[in-house]
Amino acid sequence: MATLSDVARRAGVSPATASRVINGSSKPVTDELRERVLRAVAELQYVPNAHAQLLARSHRGAVGVIVHDVSDPYFSEITRGLQRVATDQGRLLMICNSYRDPDRELEYVELLRGQQVAAIILAGSGYHDPDFTTLLNGKLAAYEATGGRVAVIGRHEHSGDAVMPDNRGGARLLGQEICRLGHQRIGVVAGPRVLTTTSDRLTGLRETLAEHGRQLPEHLVRYADFDRDSGAEATAALLDTEPGLTAIAALNDSMAIGALSLLRSRSVAVPEQVSVFGFDDMPMARDVTPALTTIRLPLVEMGARAMALALDGGSAGPRVESLAAELVRRDSSGPPPD
Amino acid sequence: MATLSDVARRAGVSPATASRVINGSSKPVTDELRERVLRAVAELQYVPNAHAQLLARSHRGAVGVIVHDVSDPYFSEITRGLQRVATDQGRLLMICNSYRDPDRELEYVELLRGQQVAAIILAGSGYHDPDFTTLLNGKLAAYEATGGRVAVIGRHEHSGDAVMPDNRGGARLLGQEICRLGHQRIGVVAGPRVLTTTSDRLTGLRETLAEHGRQLPEHLVRYADFDRDSGAEATAALLDTEPGLTAIAALNDSMAIGALSLLRSRSVAVPEQVSVFGFDDMPMARDVTPALTTIRLPLVEMGARAMALALDGGSAGPRVESLAAELVRRDSSGPPPD
DNA sequence: CGAGATCAGGTAAGCGCTTTCCTAGGAGGA
DNA sequence: TCCTCCTAGGAAAGCGCTTACCTGATCTCG
Numbered sequence: 001m002a003t004l005s006d007v008a009r010r011a012g013v014s015p016a017t018a019s020r021v022i023n024g025s026s027k028p029v030t031d032e033l034r035e036r037v038l039r040a041v042a043e044l045q046y047v048p049n050a051h052a053q054l055l056a057r058s059h060r061g062a063v064g065v066i067v068h069d070v071s072d073p074y075f076s077e078i079t080r081g082l083q084r085v086a087t088d089q090g091r092l093l094m095i096c097n098s099y100r101d102p103d104r105e106l107e108y109v110e111l112l113r114g115q116q117v118a119a120i121i122l123a124g125s126g127y128h129d130p131d132f133t134t135l136l137n138g139k140l141a142a143y144e145a146t147g148g149r150v151a152v153i154g155r156h157e158h159s160g161d162a163v164m165p166d167n168r169g170g171a172r173l174l175g176q177e178i179c180r181l182g183h184q185r186i187g188v189v190a191g192p193r194v195l196t197t198t199s200d201r202l203t204g205l206r207e208t209l210a211e212h213g214r215q216l217p218e219h220l221v222r223y224a225d226f227d228r229d230s231g232a233e234a235t236a237a238l239l240d241t242e243p244g245l246t247a248i249a250a251l252n253d254s255m256a257i258g259a260l261s262l263l264r265s266r267s268v269a270v271p272e273q274v275s276v277f278g279f280d281d282m283p284m285a286r287d288v289t290p291a292l293t294t295i296r297l298p299l300v301e302m303g304a305r306a307m308a309l310a311l312d313g314g315s316a317g318p319r320v321e322s323l324a325a326e327l328v329r330r331d332s333s334g335p336p337p338d
Numbered sequence: 339m340a341t342l343s344d345v346a347r348r349a350g351v352s353p354a355t356a357s358r359v360i361n362g363s364s365k366p367v368t369d370e371l372r373e374r375v376l377r378a379v380a381e382l383q384y385v386p387n388a389h390a391q392l393l394a395r396s397h398r399g400a401v402g403v404i405v406h407d408v409s410d411p412y413f414s415e416i417t418r419g420l421q422r423v424a425t426d427q428g429r430l431l432m433i434c435n436s437y438r439d440p441d442r443e444l445e446y447v448e449l450l451r452g453q454q455v456a457a458i459i460l461a462g463s464g465y466h467d468p469d470f471t472t473l474l475n476g477k478l479a480a481y482e483a484t485g486g487r488v489a490v491i492g493r494h495e496h497s498g499d500a501v502m503p504d505n506r507g508g509a510r511l512l513g514q515e516i517c518r519l520g521h522q523r524i525g526v527v528a529g530p531r532v533l534t535t536t537s538d539r540l541t542g543l544r545e546t547l548a549e550h551g552r553q554l555p556e557h558l559v560r561y562a563d564f565d566r567d568s569g570a571e572a573t574a575a576l577l578d579t580e581p582g583l584t585a586i587a588a589l590n591d592s593m594a595i596g597a598l599s600l601l602r603s604r605s606v607a608v609p610e611q612v613s614v615f616g617f618d619d620m621p622m623a624r625d626v627t628p629a630l631t632t633i634r635l636p637l638v639e640m641g642a643r644a645m646a647l648a649l650d651g652g653s654a655g656p657r658v659e660s661l662a663a664e665l666v667r668r669d670s671s672g673p674p675p676d
Numbered sequence: 677c678g679a680g681a682t683c684a685g686g687t688a689a690g691c692g693c694t695t696t697c698c699t700a701g702g703a704g705g706a
Numbered sequence: 707t708c709c710t711c712c713t714a715g716g717a718a719a720g721c722g723c724t725t726a727c728c729t730g731a732t733c734t735c736g
Binding site for chain 4: 351352354358366368
Binding site for chain 2: 691692693694695
């Protein structure tokens with residue numbers, strides 16, 4: 001691999017001069033020398049060693065992002081928003097998948113810190129796990145203490161800048177719609193118990209149902225993994241327990257799609273016999289049949305806001321931006337059968 | 339940010355010793371000192387500067403991946419495969435999105451080279467653009483000349499290790515199925531003209547149709563962008579031109595889903611009036627209604643193979659692994675109406 | 677015509693780490 | 707008791723780059 005000195009030698013100048021023309025430094029260099037350096041660069045196919053550069057300048061260019069899984073549409077949308085703002089500011093994004101493993105999340109924080117990233121963004125639900133939370137906050141605090149910026153998306157456990165989707169409010173909208181339609185026997189396909197997103201959504205739903213005089217007994221809540229297949233399984237279990245259900249609320253769209261697929265396989269008509277509700281409004285929600293009634297979260301926007309928070313040097317104390325959810329009525333929901 | 343010397347000072351040892359215990363070097367260190375160093379690390383929340391480490395060792399750990407767009411399911415699947423193998427080997431993955439911009443692709447090659455990655459993997463179709471191809475190959479060659487490894491997925495233009503999905507063969511399967519069902523009036527929603535994937539698939543399809551005595555006139559091929567919405571548009575255009583079509587072959591699933599959605603909005607029954615075919619078999623293909631008949635490509639496998647090729651030091655000359663495509667019959671296809 | 681200002685370019689000191697090589701001290705053997 | 711050999715630990719030389727500072731030449735002006 002050619003180095004700066006190789007270039008300098010070949011051009012017959014000092015490394016300093018070579019560095020200056022390559023980086024377009026403000027220090028003037030005669031055209032003659034500039035030319036020679038550029039020629040040498042081309043001939044040697046020279047590319048500066050990014051690590052050496054980062055060491056020498058103390059710049060901090062890149063931004064780290066820790067998400068549960070980019071291939072999950074929920075996170076690809078968020079990531080798209082993050083990406084957009086980062087790119088606009090000429091920042092490189094390092095994306096890390098924790099696959100919902102708290103330990104891996106911790107490791108990635110260290111890794112990103114080691115990479116000298118300018119900011120770390122944590123996207124995705126927090127965990128109901130005080131020990132982990134303490135540990136994580138400690139690491140983040142250490143990072144912030146050295147000038148790093150942190151922003152989180154949808155996790156209350158961190159006390160700094162945050163973008164919070166209104167999970168609870170969204171779930172209330174969902175509950176209202178279910179009641180408005182007149183459903184009485186309602187099953188819920190929830191996400192992993194340990195995630196705060198699950199409990200927030202569940203809480204909102206419970207509250208609203210209670211306000212309308214509905215019960216949500218524990219055996220009608222099934223915990224799954226926020227993915228399609230486990231959503232289908234949970235739906236099956238729900239139906240087996242309580243064949244008379246007329247509404248199934250899945251706490252994210254992937255699981256709702258799983259539910260749809262299971263219902264189809266059992267020839268249960270949606271929404272005539274059973275209504276299905278999702279949450280998130282991923283792009284795919286409108287393409288399944290029947291198109292999914294769901295709660296829209298402005299995912300791309302959330303990503304963009306979080307990145308903006310992280311990058312704007314944030315003078316004041318912790319800023320929390322709450323983004324509203326919105327009900328999207330499509331074809332998977334309707335009144336219960338008579 | 340605490341440095342190694344800070345740690346060493348606090349522990350009352352030399353940086354060398356500190357480095358040794360932190361990295362678990364083979365050089366023996368007394369428990370006494372080891373202990374002191376570890377305590378200092380904990381107290382200072384020390385994390386090694388990854389750039390300095392990379393500079394000092396000449397290790398080359400990470401692997402770079404350039405894809406069109408990870409949030410496109412086609413690439414998330416491939417990436418999953420790449421990721422799996424990379425993680426197994428303890429490698430960090432740097433993922434870059436070119437968004438199908440050749441210039442950006444070129445830039446990313448430089449960037450990754452600057453990051454000293456051990457290998458670069460290019461996934462996604464090549465371009466029909468000799469100038470670009472020459473440029474890209476030049477850059478890759480320069481990288482390989484300095485010991486970097488390169489593997490490509492689905493691009494013929496590079497002469498090194500490659501994993502090639504059998505686009506043409508898959509398209510032939512598609513053509514056969516269409517003919518078998520008895521369709522005569524066939525429209526195609528193709529991808530961007532400039533991509534080799536588009537032309538490969540188109541060629542396979544054309545060949546097979548021709549063998550069965552079908553024509554595929556140019557006005558029945560509409561070029562779109564491999565995404566849902568442009569697929570819908572192209573389908574609309576196709577139908578407007580030629581209302582009598584009984585089969586629409588989209589050259590990827592996203593566009594097929596767009597086609598499905600457009601047909602639904604026009605109340606055209608699928609497959610009774612028009613059959614729709616996709617390509618790739620993304621996870622989502624089975625969840626749309628009607629479930630999509632498509633050509634399965636082993637996307638995850640492709641990623642895994644490519645990473646394996648790139649990482650195994652590949653002694654011999656260029657290795658090309660071709661992966662077969664497979665027809666998946668679902669509900670969106672059937673015989674033409676009488 | 678010489679002193680200071682100006683300018684292009686070079687010199688060298690790091691950035692934070694790893695690792696080779698060296699040293700001092702202790703163990704072991706004669 | 708003295709010499710050798712091993713051992714743990716330190717000193718220091720880089721890794722490839724940037725940049726503050728210095729130098730020598732040219733220019734400007736009194």
